[in-house]
Structures are given as C-alpha cells and as structure tokens.
Amino acid sequence: MRIMIAGGDGFCGWPTALYFSNRGHEVAILDNMIRRKWDEELGTQSLTPIFSLEERIGAWKETSGKDIRMYVGDLTEYDFVENAMREFQPEAFVHYAEQRSAPYSMIDRQHAVFTQVNNVVGTLNVLFAIKNIVPDCHLIKLGTMGEYGTPNIDIEEGYLKVSHKGREDVLPYPKQPFSFYHLSKVHDSHNIMFTCKAWGIRATDLNQGVVYGLWTDECKVDERLYNRVDYDGVFGTALNRFCIQAAVGHDLTVYGKGGQTRAFLDIRDTLQCVELAALNPADKGEFRVFNQFTEQFSVLELAERVSEVAKQMGMEAKIAHLQNPRVEKEEHYYKAIHTKLIDLGLKPHLLSDELISNMIETAIRYRDRVNVGVIAPSASWR
Amino acid sequence: MRIMIAGGDGFCGWPTALYFSNRGHEVAILDNMIRRKWDEELGTQSLTPIFSLEERIGAWKETSGKDIRMYVGDLTEYDFVENAMREFQPEAFVHYAEQRSAPYSMIDRQHAVFTQVNNVVGTLNVLFAIKNIVPDCHLIKLGTMGEYGTPNIDIEEGYLKVSHKGREDVLPYPKQPFSFYHLSKVHDSHNIMFTCKAWGIRATDLNQGVVYGLWTDECKVDERLYNRVDYDGVFGTALNRFCIQAAVGHDLTVYGKGGQTRAFLDIRDTLQCVELAALNPADKGEFRVFNQFTEQFSVLELAERVSEVAKQMGMEAKIAHLQNPRVEKEEHYYKAIHTKLIDLGLKPHLLSDELISNMIETAIRYRDRVNVGVIAPSASWR
Numbered sequence: 001m002r003i004m005i006a007g008g009d010g011f012c013g014w015p016t017a018l019y020f021s022n023r024g025h026e027v028a029i030l031d032n033m034i035r036r037k038w039d040e041e042l043g044t045q046s047l048t049p050i051f052s053l054e055e056r057i058g059a060w061k062e063t064s065g066k067d068i069r070m071y072v073g074d075l076t077e078y079d080f081v082e083n084a085m086r087e088f089q090p091e092a093f094v095h096y097a098e099q100r101s102a103p104y105s106m107i108d109r110q111h112a113v114f115t116q117v118n119n120v121v122g123t124l125n126v127l128f129a130i131k132n133i134v135p136d137c138h139l140i141k142l143g144t145m146g147e148y149g150t151p152n153i154d155i156e157e158g159y160l161k162v163s164h165k166g167r168e169d170v171l172p173y174p175k176q177p178f179s180f181y182h183l184s185k186v187h188d189s190h191n192i193m194f195t196c197k198a199w200g201i202r203a204t205d206l207n208q209g210v211v212y213g214l215w216t217d218e219c220k221v222d223e224r225l226y227n228r229v230d231y232d233g234v235f236g237t238a239l240n241r242f243c244i245q246a247a248v249g250h251d252l253t254v255y256g257k258g259g260q261t262r263a264f265l266d267i268r269d270t271l272q273c274v275e276l277a278a279l280n281p282a283d284k285g286e287f288r289v290f291n292q293f294t295e296q297f298s299v300l301e302l303a304e305r306v307s308e309v310a311k312q313m314g315m316e317a318k319i320a321h322l323q324n325p326r327v328e329k330e331e332h333y334y335k336a337i338h339t340k341l342i343d344l345g346l347k348p349h350l351l352s353d354e355l356i357s358n359m360i361e362t363a364i365r366y367r368d369r370v371n372v373g374v375i376a377p378s379a380s381w382r
Numbered sequence: 383m384r385i386m387i388a389g390g391d392g393f394c395g396w397p398t399a400l401y402f403s404n405r406g407h408e409v410a411i412l413d414n415m416i417r418r419k420w421d422e423e424l425g426t427q428s429l430t431p432i433f434s435l436e437e438r439i440g441a442w443k444e445t446s447g448k449d450i451r452m453y454v455g456d457l458t459e460y461d462f463v464e465n466a467m468r469e470f471q472p473e474a475f476v477h478y479a480e481q482r483s484a485p486y487s488m489i490d491r492q493h494a495v496f497t498q499v500n501n502v503v504g505t506l507n508v509l510f511a512i513k514n515i516v517p518d519c520h521l522i523k524l525g526t527m528g529e530y531g532t533p534n535i536d537i538e539e540g541y542l543k544v545s546h547k548g549r550e551d552v553l554p555y556p557k558q559p560f561s562f563y564h565l566s567k568v569h570d571s572h573n574i575m576f577t578c579k580a581w582g583i584r585a586t587d588l589n590q591g592v593v594y595g596l597w598t599d600e601c602k603v604d605e606r607l608y609n610r611v612d613y614d615g616v617f618g619t620a621l622n623r624f625c626i627q628a629a630v631g632h633d634l635t636v637y638g639k640g641g642q643t644r645a646f647l648d649i650r651d652t653l654q655c656v657e658l659a660a661l662n663p664a665d666k667g668e669f670r671v672f673n674q675f676t677e678q679f680s681v682l683e684l685a686e687r688v689s690e691v692a693k694q695m696g697m698e699a700k701i702a703h704l705q706n707p708r709v710e711k712e713e714h715y716y717k718a719i720h721t722k723l724i725d726l727g728l729k730p731h732l733l734s735d736e737l738i739s740n741m742i743e744t745a746i747r748y749r750d751r752v753n754v755g756v757i758a759p760s761a762s763w764r
Contacts, residue, residue, distance in 0.1 A: 078491060109460060109510040113503055120502065121495055128491040152551035153544060160556070162535060162544060167715070169534035171556035174542070175572065180506075183576055187502070187569040190557065194565055198709040199762050235525070293538075327580040333549070381580050 004088055006030040006075060006126070007096030008068075009053045011228050012142070012211060012270050016094060017030060018218035018225065019271040020278075021066045028069035028088045028170045029053065031097065035228075035276075038104070038235070043070035044374045046228035047244055047366050048214070059224035075122030078129070085133040092278045093124055094140045098184070102146070103234045103325075103379040105181035105209035112180040120191065127195045138281040139193060139203040140274060143185045145293060145336060147207060148330055149176030155336035158205065158289020173289075178328055179381070189289075196287035203286070206299040208270065209263030209293030212239040213355060214362065216268055227267075231363075232374040238299050239264065241375075243356060244308040247363030248370050252307060255377065256324030258300025261334035263293035266349040276344040291338040294348035309356040325377040388412045388457060388508070389478030390450075391435045392525070393610050394593060394652050398476060400600035400607065401653040402660075403448045410451035410470045411435065411462075413479065417610075420486070420617070426756045428610035429626055429748050430465060430596065441606035457504030460511070462727060467515040474660045476522045477508055480566070484528070485616045485707075485761040487563035493761075494562040501566035502573065506568055509577045520663035521585040522656060523574060525567045527645045527675060527718060529589060531558030532711055537718035540587065540671020555671075560710055561763070571671075578669035585668070586659045590652065591645030591675030593739060594621040596744065598650055609649075613745075614756040620681050621646065624688040625759075628699035629745030630752050634689060637759065638706030640682025643716035645675035648731040658726040675722040678731035691738040707759040 003020050007013040008029030021027040030341045031053060034156045039045050051059070057068045069088065073080035075097050085093075098119040099105065105115035123141070130137050151174070160173045161292045172193065175186045195201045214229040230236040231244035233253075265273075273292045282288040298307075310317035324330065342348075349355075363370075385402050389395040392412030403409040413435060421427050433441070437449045451470065455462035457479050467475075480501040481487065487497035505523070512519050530537045542555045554575065557568045570611075577583045596611040601689070612618040613626035615635075624634045647655075655674045664670040679687075685701045692699035706712065724730075731737075 012741050084486070109506070112510075113506055116502060116506065116569075116573075117499055122499060124495055124498065128494075151553055153546040153549045153553075160544070161548065162542070164535040164542065167535045171533055171535075172558060174544075174553035174556050176554060176571065177576065180573070180576075183569075183572050186572050187498075187565075190559065190568055191498075191562070194559065194562075234460075 001092060001278060002026045002088060002090050003092045004028045004030055004090035004095060005094045005096065010035050010096055011034060011265065013096040014056065015216040015227050015267060016271055016274055017068055018060060019216060019275065021060065022157060022218050023065065023069055028071060028090070030071040030084055032074040033072065042232060042374060043236055044232040044371055045369060047231050047363060047369055048226045048229055050226055050228045051224045052193055055224055059222050063222050068100050075125055076118060078125045081125045081129045082133055082147050085129045089134055090137050092138045092140055093126060093130065094274055095123065096142050097122060099181065101235045101305065102179035102181045103377060105179050106379040115181050116184045116187065119189050123188045127192065127201060130201060131199050138278065139192065139201060140277050141203060141205050143189055143205045143207040145207050145291060146182040147175045147177050147186050147189065148173065149178060150332040150334055151176065152333050157291045157337055157340050178326065193287040194198050196285050200285040202282040202284050203288065204282050205287065205289045206273060206277060206292040207289060209265050210237045210239065211265060211270055213267040214359065216271060231370060233377040234379065239302050240359065241324060242303055243359035244264045244363040245375065246306055246310040246315060246371065247360050248367050248372060250372055250375055251318050251320035252303040254299055254303050254319055254321050254374065255326060256321065257330040258303060258321065259298050259331040260328055261296055261298045261332065263296050263336050264351065265293045266355065268349050269294055269346065272346055276341055276346060280344055290340045291336055292341060293338055295350060296334060298334065306356055309353050310360060313357060313360060322377065323379045327381040383474060383660060384408045384472050385469060385474045385476060386410045386472035387476045387478065391415060392478055394405070394415050394649065395478040396438065397598040397609050397649060398653055398656055399450055401443060401598060401657065403442065403450055404446065404600050404625045410453060410472070411455040412466055414456040415454065417763060422615060424616055424756060426614040426753055427751060429613050429745060429751055430608045430611055432608055432610045433606045437606055441604050445604050447692055457507055458500060460507045463507045463511045464515055467511045471516060472519050474520045474522055474663065475508060475512065476656055477505065478524050479504060481563065483617050484561035484563045487561050488761040488763055497563050498566045498569065502569050506573060509574065509583060509652050512583060513581050520660065521574065521583060522659045523570065523585060523587050525571055525587045525589040526564060527589050527591045527673060528564040529557045529559050529568050529571065530555065531560060532714040532716055533558065534715050539673045539719055539722050549666050560708065570585060575669040578667050582667040584664040584666050585670065586664050586761055587669065587671045588655060588659060588674040589671060591647050592619045593647060593649050593652055595649040596741065597652060613752060614759065615759040621684050622741065625741035626745040626752065627757065628688055628692040628697060629742050630754060632754055632757055633700050633702035633758065634685040636681055636685050636701055636703050637708060638703065639712040640685060640703065641680050641713040643678055643680045643714065645678050645718050646733065647675045648730050651676055651728065654728055655723050658723055658728060662726055672722045673718055674723060675720055677732060678716060678718065688738055690740060691735050695739060695742060704759065707762045709763040
C-alpha cells in the first residue's frame, strides 16, 4: 500500500512511518518540522536525543534497506499538498500533522488562533487535495477522545442513536471539547463528515486517547531512529510525564483532585490501530469513527501507579496536587465504548509495571537533558 | 444600552443599528465593508441602491438627530477589535460580521478556507476582546438554523436531553451542517460554548432562519437609509430571490424537487429578536441558544406562493426545477422548536401576500439594476 504520513517527524508519526515501511508498504512522510521549533519556543527538548528527519530516514535505509520518501512543507500551503499527492498517489493518508497540545492552544490568543487555523486549514487542504487528485484515497485522521468531553452518559464511537418525542435518528455524538486544541479537532470532524457526504470522501476519524510509552520495535534498533518523548508542562502528557518526573526527583504533578478520568493507550497500539484502519478502509462516502484507546484511568490512579513502581525501584516519587490550571470536572462519570478496533483485530498492550519501570529507566538515562523549569503547567484556562 | 453592531453595514446589521438607535440606545457599527466588495467580485449589486456607510450615518443624524459611531476595520485584526471595545465599552455586542452565504463558501477551496478562517478567527477575536476588555458584555451571535441540518427528530433549541443506557444528560444538540459556511457557524458555536464555561462569557447564539423582506420602519424614511437586498444565486435567498425573479420575468428557480423545508422569518422579526436577546441578557457563563424564526416552509411552497401573488398582480411567474447544485435531502422530516423568543415576547410578522406583493413592487421599481446573468446558481456542492 502507498501510505502518506503527515506529521511523520512527530511522536506518533515517526514510529508509524517505520512500522508501515517495515511491513513492506511504500511510505512517504510529509512534515514541516514545526514540532522541533515549538521545543525552541518553549525552552524544552525531547527527553531522548533525536536526529534530523534526513538522518533518521538515512539510518532507516541503512538498517532496513527500505526507502521512505520525504516531503518537507506545510499542509496550510495547498500547492504543496496537491503536488505531494500528485507525485506519490497515496492510497491512504494518515493525518497526524496538527498542533496537538491543549495547553499550547491555551497560552494566549495567538496560540489559540494559530492552533485552530493551522489544524482546520491543513485538514481542509488535505480534503480538497484528496478530492482533486486521489479521490479514492482513504483519509485516516487523528482526532481525540477529548472531543467528547465528559458527558454523563456512555461515550459511543462517533454516533449516538437518539429516541426523542416518539421519533428516532442516529446523530453525530455531541461534542464538549476542553480547549481550543480539542475544539480544532471537533471542527475537523465536522468538516470531514461533510465532505464524505458531499464528495464521497472515505474517512476514518480515530478519536485517540492519551498515548504513553515511547519505544516501538523499529525505533529501538538504532540510536538515530529513536522516537521523541515530551515531559514539559505543555506537550508532556500524563503517565509519560509522571515517569520522567519520578526519574528526576520531581513531584508527580496532578492537577486538582486527579479524579479526571481519561482514555489511554500504548504507542505500540497506536500503530496497530492505524494499520487496522488502513487495511480495512472506510467505504466511499463513509465517515467512520473509532475510539482509539485500550484502558481508562483517572489521573490520580496513574500517579499512584508510577509512585508505586518508583518505590519498588528505590526512588521516592511524591504526588503533588497542583491548583488545576484547566477548567474541567475533577470527579465525573466516564465510560467510553471502544469495540470497533477490537473487532478489527486489535490486541491491546495493557499498562504494565514493566512499561512504567522501563519508561523511568529511559528517563534516568537521559535525565541530564531534562529542564525542570518547564515541567510546571504554564498555560491557564482562565 | 451601549450596543456594538458588527457587520452593521449589511442586510441585517444596518436595520438593526437604526432600530436600536431609534429606541434611544447608544449604537456603534463595526464593519470592514467587505460585503460591498463581494458584489464587485460576483458582478452583482443590491437590488435597491444603497449609500456609503458614511452617508447612511450622516442621513440618520439628519433625519433622527441621533449619532451612530463607526469603526471601520476587520474582526480578524485583533488590535482593531480590542481598541474599538476599549473606546466604546459595549454592554452588548451583536455579531453579524461573517461571510454568510453557503454558495459563496462552496465556490472553490479558497472561498471555503476564507469563509472558515474569516468567521472562526473573527469570533475568536471577539471572545478574547470581551474577556480582556469588557468581561460583562453580552455576546449576541448570529448562528443559523442550517447548523442543525435535517435530523429525523425534532430540532430543539441548542440542547438535547438524552437518555442512554439508563443514564441521562443534557447535551449540545448534534449538528449536521450543509456547507463550509454552515460548518463555520458550528465551529463558532463550539468555540463560544467553551469560553462561556472556561471564562464566564455570557452569550446568546441566535440560530436564525432564512430572512425575507427588506423594509423596516427606520430604513424607509429616507432613500439614503435604504437597506440592501440580494437576488443573485450566491447571496440571494429563497423568497426574496423569488420575488425579484418574478419582477424581472425570470423563472422562479427551485433546486430539485423543492421539498427542502427550512425555517423563515421577516427581517422586522430579526430586529425584534435581537432586541429581546439584548434586553434579557444571558447569565454570566451561560451559553444560551434560541432558534430564531417564525414559520417553516418548503422551498416549493414559497415559490408557489410567490407565483400565485404574481398572477394576481397580472404577471406570469413559472417555476423551474433546476438540477440541485447542493447536496441535501429534497424530502425529509423537519420540525424545529422555537418557543424561547416567543416566551420573551416576540410578536411574529407571519408571511403575508401583502409582503410578497410589496417585495415584487420594490423589485419592479429597481428592475433596471438587476443583472439576470447572476441569478442562476454558480457554485456546485459536488
């Protein structure tokens, strides 16, 4: 399969590119390298040292014998997107190329506007380019479980069957996103759904949970193939951030009570899920939504789990309840359905103490790269 | 009340400004005059001759003795918005300043991207400026009934009470918009709802139906105060367009079967509704949604009604079923609830033959200004 991976230099995109390449697919990466610039802006860097995309691709060729094509440019520039699609003729387009941090989108007005324009216009351009150049190409779009918010009923996969005043319909599941970032994904979902109906685009929206872990089989092979991982208050997410905090002797920063329950998955399952979507494409005109995660945890549960593993490793990791910088419920009902990917064959890697200790060990190895000044949350929702 | 009217040079905005000014409120208009440029782009013009905003405001001062302030600039430029709010200190901000044509948003990629960026960024800037400068200001935002699409259940006012697997919640009503324009309004609604929760913004989202008519008490007084009205395939809407087509001897252009049912209201009721919203503001942090219309009609029903009135006036107005340029259901269930504005005191002007004949007479008076070449639909959804 010819598969184009937008955002292929990032945390999920790079291991996805290697994973598909390793399985014999023709892979192209499309990226504007902006994730690396955000590190500079925020005074942080990946915990793990990462090489340039050129070096990464060269190392992959060297170690695997396989080619990955590279298109450097921005999805918000339409001609770039169209030219890349015309040249590569993708059968599947995996779209990770968005600003993906809620706190980043909440820094100030410029960051909010940037996030929404960047994400919405990038996705619009992808939709128009698919329509114009490769109308049968399957769009695999990364959404987020955060689109749903925390309703008091079960979260279904994209649609909700509603009975109302004696009539019935199946409607898009109502969205209550948490931040300007999460909102941008909701905007994308609506735009994509419309083009499926109007133009017959085939699309899968993967509403992904919080991804933890770092290592995949392909990334481990060579130092030059290492994946990035974030620990800072802006791009670092729960669990990964806790492991790294434990490693550098920082308190585990729980926002508020920590009763916030979210959906999580191992990065290896991200790759599996995207593969399952790609190998089982949506029908023409179908807007398919999968909830892409394997387990639910409250943030406090995760902190306690990391603290426990750290203790077994002879380290003390205290939990600090910070004043919550976000506007969110700290105690709430949360039950999200996630059977569609299981039905397609997903074999989950459930969270293990081994993975946590492995993450802590990685963090200890690279603790000198950690700038503790950027761990605290810097963006406030209020 | 100090009320700021963004888009105050447009079809709804200008009569709204006069209406509030006439009732003794302090009014400021904020506009970038872009609506007039779109006429140039499309080779059309208002059926009625309209004067420049400066002349309009001068004529209003002359005839009523009242001042209207004018801020010429673009909502997508934040400093402009913030400065205007700092100077005027609005208590209510009526936001009409969006690209409001579905066909315009469907012309091509550039128009789609323009519509979404213009509308979404403009509204984000208004939200940030309210937060930063006038946090108690009540945002009265014009949405559209088209946000809901045509679900097979009753359309409620913004929220839907859902029972699901033995649990209950009240959720944002699911949206199934028809075009990139309608999508932009859905994006706005989500953004505004979030800022109400996160920042305590007070907001009323007026999901307006299709507006017909043209004359309001204030606009009639002097030729220089005349309102604009559109007949072209891009900005002209059903009913108004039919009346003008009848006047110039053009077939009444119904798209497809014409069973598409939509919500409609008289422009005089637009003003009433906005006034009711302004005088009964949303609470702090409340995101309130009103369905702003008075009657439902199918497009074919309206064409038949106009045809009938034209016949009584001695004219023949044939109905032509054009191939539908849009992707939409031509037969469907449609029942939208609209009691909240009635409860606040709205006294509807229901559609009368008199209004239709009056519109046709106005169109006959200005028939020389009509360019029949721009009546046919030019943008296709496919």
